[in-house]
Amino acid sequence: MTRTLLFAQRTAREILREPINLFFGLGFPVVLLLLLSAIQHNVPVPLFEPASLTPGIALFGLSFLSLFSAQLIAKDRESAFLLRLFTTPLTPFNYILGYILPLLPMALAQSGLCYLTALLLGLAPSASILLVILAALPSSLVFLAVGLLCGSLLSVKAAGGLCGALLTNLTAWLSGAWFDVSLVGGPFEAAANALPFLHGTLLGRAILAGTPAAEHLLWMLGYGIVFLMLAIWAFRRQMHRV
Amino acid sequence: MNAIEISGLVKDYGPRRAVDGLDLTIREGELLSLLGVNGAGKTTTIKILSCLLPPTQGSVTVLGHPLGRENAAIKALIGVSPQETAVAEHLTVLENLDFLAGVHGLTGVRGKARVNEVLDQFSLAPVARQRAATLSGGWQRRLSIAMALIGQPRILFLDEPTLGLDVLARQELWQVIRSLQGKVTILLTTHYMEEAQALSDRVCIMNQGRRQALGTPEKLIRQTGTDRLEDAFLRIVTGGTAQ
Numbered sequence: 001m002t003r004t005l006l007f008a009q010r011t012a013r014e015i016l017r018e019p020i021n022l023f024f025g026l027g028f029p030v031v032l033l034l035l036l037s038a039i040q041h042n043v044p045v046p047l048f049e050p051a052s053l054t055p056g057i058a059l060f061g062l063s064f065l066s067l068f069s070a071q072l073i074a075k076d077r078e079s080a081f082l083l084r085l086f087t088t089p090l091t092p093f094n095y096i097l098g099y100i101l102p103l104l105p106m107a108l109a110q111s112g113l114c115y116l117t118a119l120l121l122g123l124a125p126s127a128s129i130l131l132v133i134l135a136a137l138p139s140s141l142v143f144l145a146v147g148l149l150c151g152s153l154l155s156v157k158a159a160g161g162l163c164g165a166l167l168t169n170l171t172a173w174l175s176g177a178w179f180d181v182s183l184v185g186g187p188f189e190a191a192a193n194a195l196p197f198l199h200g201t202l203l204g205r206a207i208l209a210g211t212p213a214a215e216h217l218l219w220m221l222g223y224g225i226v227f228l229m230l231a232i233w234a235f236r237r238q239m240h241r242v
Numbered sequence: 243m244n245a246i247e248i249s250g251l252v253k254d255y256g257p258r259r260a261v262d263g264l265d266l267t268i269r270e271g272e273l274l275s276l277l278g279v280n281g282a283g284k285t286t287t288i289k290i291l292s293c294l295l296p297p298t299q300g301s302v303t304v305l306g307h308p309l310g311r312e313n314a315a316i317k318a319l320i321g322v323s324p325q326e327t328a329v330a331e332h333l334t335v336l337e338n339l340d341f342l343a344g345v346h347g348l349t350g351v352r353g354k355a356r357v358n359e360v361l362d363q364f365s366l367a368p369v370a371r372q373r374a375a376t377l378s379g380g381w382q383r384r385l386s387i388a389m390a391l392i393g394q395p396r397i398l399f400l401d402e403p404t405l406g407l408d409v410l411a412r413q414e415l416w417q418v419i420r421s422l423q424g425k426v427t428i429l430l431t432t433h434y435m436e437e438a439q440a441l442s443d444r445v446c447i448m449n450q451g452r453r454q455a456l457g458t459p460e461k462l463i464r465q466t467g468t469d470r471l472e473d474a475f476l477r478i479v480t481g482g483t484a485q
Contacts, residue, residue: 006344010330010337017332017373080326084389087292087322087399088345089314242294 003090007098015068015102025068025110029061030117036178037121048178050123055132055204056177058114059197062140063163063171065103065110066147070159073099073151073235083242092236099151100144107140108133132207138217139200141224143167148231152238175201196223243305245270245397245427246291251300253286253451260286262451264300270396273419273428275438277475278448284431285325287448288399291429292322305396318346321395325402327382328389331375335366335385338374339392346393356392364388364418380411387418391426398422400430404437416440435472445471449479 015021033054040048076082085095111133119125146167150159174181174188175197181189192198199219206213246268253261261283268274276284289295291302293313302309304316330338339360343353361367364384369377374385383403390398403419404412412434419441422428432438438445439459447455447462455462455478459471466474 002349003345006341010333010341013337014330014332079331080324080328081330083294083324083326084322084328085345086294087317087320088342088393089317089347090345240296242289 003094004097004101007090007094008101011072011099012102012106014072015106018068021064021068024064025061025106026113028064029057029110029114032060033057033114033117033121050118050121051208052205053177054114054118054123055208056175056201058111058132058136058204059139059175059200060168060171060177061110061114062107062136062143062200063168065107065140066143066150066167067160067163069099069103069144069147070150070154070163071156073148074154074156074159077151077238078156086239086242092232092239096148096232096235099148103144103147104137104140107136107144111136126208128207128210132204135203135207135213135217138220138224139196139203142196142200142220142227145224145227145231149227149234152231152234170195171197174198177201196220243270244268244303245272245305246429247301247303248287248291249301251287251290251302252298253283253290253295254298260451261290261297264448264451264453266446266453266456268427268429270305270427271424272443273423273430273441275442275445276429276431276448277433277435277438277445279479281450282448283451284448285401286451288322288401288429288431292320292399293317318393319395320397320399321390321393322399323387323390323401323403325405327379327386329374329382329385332373334371334373335377336361336370338385338389339366342389342392348393356394360388360392363391363421378411380407380414383407383411383415384418387415391422395426397427397429400428402431402433404432404434412437435470435475439471447475447478454478 036048036053115129115133147163150163154162174192174195176192181192181198196219199216203213203216203220206216244267248264248266251261251264252259264287276287278284286295290297291304293309293316296310305319307315309316330341333341336357339357340353343356348356361370366385366388369381374382377385387400387403404415407415419428430441442459444456444458445462446453462474463469463471466477468474468477
């Protein structure tokens with residue numbers, strides 16, 4: 001476990017010492033919340049109420065974790081840092097947990113900051129806010145596993161493109177964060193229902209509203225576990241392709 | 243005792259044979275340079291010996307441990323400095339060394355003592371709190387080798403350690419490598435013949451995955467009737483002979 005924690009500490013330092021990561025990880029979702037709440041202030045209809053908007057924005061913020069993790073892993077591969085480590089007593093267990101563990105508190109911090117901002121913007125205080133912050137953990141598993149998968153398979157540039165552009169856009173459009181996907185309907189709505197992003201938003205909204213959330217939690221856990229298995233397979237495979 | 247014993251080593255990448263029946267024995271404490279043109283099989287050989295690649299055929303023993311069956315034991319005994327500098331960019335020099343020391347099980351007081359020892363040995367103390375990304379190429383190489391040595395390996399693999407360095411930085415690294423000679427078994431690959439001549443106890447010249455010549459630099463120079471290792475190397479890889 002000591003080796004896993006050492007590796008996790010190194011991962012955390014590499015990510016947190018990149019200022020742009022801090023901006024996108026913590027600042028950007030808050031800016032979005034503030035901006036959309038300002039719009040809400042000026043329109044007569046409930047478009048961006050905090051209880052509806054915040055779970056989607058918090059989920060969108062988590063999508064940046066994929067980018068951080070994918071880029072770090074791809075960079076470690078390209079710079080031969082991982083190759084060096086593969087010749088040491090570290091095991092696949094140490095690497096995989098070492099890449100994932102430090103991002104879990106970051107996911108909690110990111111989600112916590114979003115809900116703190118939402119409280120300042122008028123979200124009604126309740127104990128369910130603590131639960132919804134904890135719900136960032138299963139949701140973040142999806143994004144962390146995608147990051148590990150992309151970082152294990154792609155170059156730094158490709159991982160940046162896929163996780164930084166494609167995944168964040170998919171999350172933005174298909175999570176139902178800013179609009180109801182049923183208003184678009186058709187294949188768009190079907191895709192949103194079949195992918196994890198919308199369920200991540202609905203999980204947060206259900207917890208806040210005190211309505212059943214198990215179905216959405218299972219969707220997130222299911223996707224998280226499948227992506228994690230794929231990521232572990234991809235990481236172990238590239239260990240033998242140095 | 244022999245540090246490394248290689249017998250009939252073969253490595254295929256699909257239809258391409260990168261290492262073709264290599265036989266080689268390296269004594270403990272020896273510095274052996276693997277020389278060869280690009281694609282000769284040097285880096286592949288080092289990757290196999292450092293447990294990064296499985297061989298297609300042949301047997302390898304590292305300090306008595308059979309490769310493939312006792313890789314965990316082998317990994318605890320070796321240090322590798324890859325061709326690339328392979329350092330954690332956002333970590334300081336101290337943190338890089340500390341991290342690798344911990345990976346090798348040197349934590350707490352023992353880890354701290356070992357890090358300080360290596361900082362002194364490689365004259366890295368003045369840049370200890372500087373992030374690796376801000377170091378010059380020469381200092382990054384120095385750090386890379388220090389990281390390979392932090393776990394007190396009995397065998398050190400140096401894959402082109404002075405690649406891209408200026409003359410001064412190269413000379414400084416030679417001093418560091420010389421200071422290790424006799425204490426650690428070193429397997430070094432390089433394209434710089436003067437480096438191999440200056441540092442090696444023995445040289446192994448590889449060509450198309452095969453061992454083409456093996457001996458001390460002086461012996462190879464004598465056998466080829468040349469004045470320098472570079473000329474001896476050229477004669478050997480372009481068709482001359484030496485055993």
